[in-house]
Amino acid sequence: xxxxxxxxxxxxxxxxxxxxxxxxxxxxxxxxxxxxxxxxxxxxxxxxxxxxxxxxxxxxxxxxxxxxxxxxxxxxxxxxxxxxxxxxxxxxxxxxxxxxxxxxxxxxxxxxxxxxxxxxxxxxxxxxxxxxxx
Amino acid sequence: xxxxxxxxxxxxxxxxxxxxxxxxxxxxxxxxxxxxxxxxxxxxxxxxxxxxxxxxxxxxxxxxxxxxxxxxxxxxxxxxxxxxxxxxxxxxxxxxxxxxxxxxxxxxxxxxxxxxxxxxxxxxxxxxxxxxxx
Amino acid sequence: xxxxxxxxxxxxxxxxxxxxxxxxxxxxxxxxxxxxxxxxxxxxxxxxxxxxxxxxxxxxxxxxxxxxxxxxxxxxxxxxxxxxxxxxxxxxxxxxxxxxxxxxxxxxxxxxxxxxxxxxxxxxxxxxxxxxxx
Amino acid sequence: xxxxxxxxxxxxxxxxxxxxxxxxxxxxxxxxxxxxxxxxxxxxxxxxxxxxxxxxxxxxxxxxxxxxxxxxxxxxxxxxxxxxxxxxxxxxxxxxxxxxxxxxxxxxxxxxxxxxxxxxxxxxxxxxxxxxxx
Numbered sequence: 001x002x003x004x005x006x007x008x009x010x011x012x013x014x015x016x017x018x019x020x021x022x023x024x025x026x027x028x029x030x031x032x033x034x035x036x037x038x039x040x041x042x043x044x045x046x047x048x049x050x051x052x053x054x055x056x057x058x059x060x061x062x063x064x065x066x067x068x069x070x071x072x073x074x075x076x077x078x079x080x081x082x083x084x085x086x087x088x089x090x091x092x093x094x095x096x097x098x099x100x101x102x103x104x105x106x107x108x109x110x111x112x113x114x115x116x117x118x119x120x121x122x123x124x125x126x127x128x129x130x131x132x133x134x
Numbered sequence: 135x136x137x138x139x140x141x142x143x144x145x146x147x148x149x150x151x152x153x154x155x156x157x158x159x160x161x162x163x164x165x166x167x168x169x170x171x172x173x174x175x176x177x178x179x180x181x182x183x184x185x186x187x188x189x190x191x192x193x194x195x196x197x198x199x200x201x202x203x204x205x206x207x208x209x210x211x212x213x214x215x216x217x218x219x220x221x222x223x224x225x226x227x228x229x230x231x232x233x234x235x236x237x238x239x240x241x242x243x244x245x246x247x248x249x250x251x252x253x254x255x256x257x258x259x260x261x262x263x264x265x266x267x268x
Numbered sequence: 269x270x271x272x273x274x275x276x277x278x279x280x281x282x283x284x285x286x287x288x289x290x291x292x293x294x295x296x297x298x299x300x301x302x303x304x305x306x307x308x309x310x311x312x313x314x315x316x317x318x319x320x321x322x323x324x325x326x327x328x329x330x331x332x333x334x335x336x337x338x339x340x341x342x343x344x345x346x347x348x349x350x351x352x353x354x355x356x357x358x359x360x361x362x363x364x365x366x367x368x369x370x371x372x373x374x375x376x377x378x379x380x381x382x383x384x385x386x387x388x389x390x391x392x393x394x395x396x397x398x399x400x401x402x
Numbered sequence: 403x404x405x406x407x408x409x410x411x412x413x414x415x416x417x418x419x420x421x422x423x424x425x426x427x428x429x430x431x432x433x434x435x436x437x438x439x440x441x442x443x444x445x446x447x448x449x450x451x452x453x454x455x456x457x458x459x460x461x462x463x464x465x466x467x468x469x470x471x472x473x474x475x476x477x478x479x480x481x482x483x484x485x486x487x488x489x490x491x492x493x494x495x496x497x498x499x500x501x502x503x504x505x506x507x508x509x510x511x512x513x514x515x516x517x518x519x520x521x522x523x524x525x526x527x528x529x530x531x532x533x534x535x536x
Binding site for chain 1: 415417418419420421424426
């Protein structure tokens with residue numbers, strides 16, 4: 001039931017020769033919002049639960065220009081499966097939807113590097129914050 | 135009918151705290167392969183024909199470690215529409231498929247910034263090199 | 269007489285395999301602070317006055333870890349010459365000096381690409397904000 | 403007595419809004435050349451000997467444009483001290499010197515994070531390859 005509104009600052013370095021934020025940098029913005037949303041959920045402990053991005057879909061809706069104001073990346077958990085879960089995001093730039101994305105994450109065991117069931121404690125937090133997509 | 139085998143060098147800077155190439159950097163590899171495939175097709179003239187990425191889907195299959203050997207990014211044109219076209223890619227790392235991706239590009243007019251039909255000359259090159267996906 | 273305290277947000281993507289911000293990313297932080305200081309001085313117009321970095325010296329004092337709090341990059345104009353000027357910076361991370369740097373910028377003519385005298389209007393702003401190093 | 407000629411591939415992503423390689427990316431090129439030179443010296447084992455960049459000086463001589471040909475980064479060990487050593491580099495782009503740099507590295511103990519003497523085995527390799535600057 002939780003949508004995180006994560007502020008992500010732009011950098012001049014994000015610009016490409018068209019004077020727009022490079023499409024590849026939008027993926028950095030999504031990562032940053034995801035990491036910060038996890039911090040807000042007290043899920044930062046990378047040592048115990050490993051997660052990797054298994055799939056990512058991004059729609060680029062509008063070019064993003066440089067500016068001092070941060071983007072707002074709306075981020076929510078949209079699905080919780082057995083060993084994977086999905087997060088969805090919208091990148092808002094000065095009141096306009098600039099991009100949206102869906103990211104599938106898979107849990108793995110840090111030692112064996114094998115995929116594993118989402119640990120119970122982690123699953124409880126994910127499910128408590130699950131937000132169906134509109 | 136053309137699949138480009140584009141060598142893309144890794145950089146140590148591409149690594150994240152897991153000692154893997156960051157998932158966001160895989161998008162840089164895809165961009166690099168696309169740009170280099172376009173050079174091979176003599177389509178580099180950004181001044182006349184603008185194209186932007188409208189959508190990208192990436193499946194991450196295996197972690198990519200650092201090494202001196204370049205990746206091979208297989209890249210092909212998989213669809214040509216009215217104002218958009220699609221490119222597909224496979225990122226091969228030391229003989230293994232590490233990621234695959236589909237990228238939808240849209241042509242736009244550099245002056246007006248509006249989307250436009252793929253120009254005739256450009257379309258001819260795209261269609262001559264179209265390669266249906268397996 | 270002006271020292272700008274520019275907040276620069278960290279990104280998880282800035283981390284390297286040592287779990288520290290990569291030394292190369294500190295250069296991004298310096299660039300970001302410089303661009304933002306210029307905006308505060310109403311000097312953002314890249315179309316008229318071109319400047320490039322001619323030299324940069326950076327001392328890395330402490331590793332920078334990831335965190336949600338922004339860095340504070342203190343930035344000031346330390347010297348104004350004929351066609352070049354210098355900016356100095358200190359990167360402060362959670363109350364500690366993490367890096368300091370000196371950057372020499374050269375003005376050039378956007379058309380001819382030749383170096384040129386700092387334009388009068390631009391020079392007045394630089395000199396009005398000149399801050400001798402401690 | 404060794405100067406390494408390390409090829410470093412450019413990426414389209416390296417470009418900034420001026421259509422030049424961003425000055426910050428030149429630091430990535432230096433890092434890449436350093437890492438690859440170390441591999442050639444069989445010094446890649448990050449687990450045992452930690453080194454960090456303590457200081458870097460870079461002179462930007464010419465803008466670097468995108469192209470398919472790699473840069474050649476000449477890299478050599480120019481000084482070996484007690485706990486630190488220096489490397490110098492020249493970035494050559496299509497036959498022209500585009501940048502040169504000096505990097506001071508400090509050895510540290512991976513456990514205690516304190517600086518330490520350069521280990522004997524490592525020192526022998528550094529000294530055997532020492533190349534005085536011209």
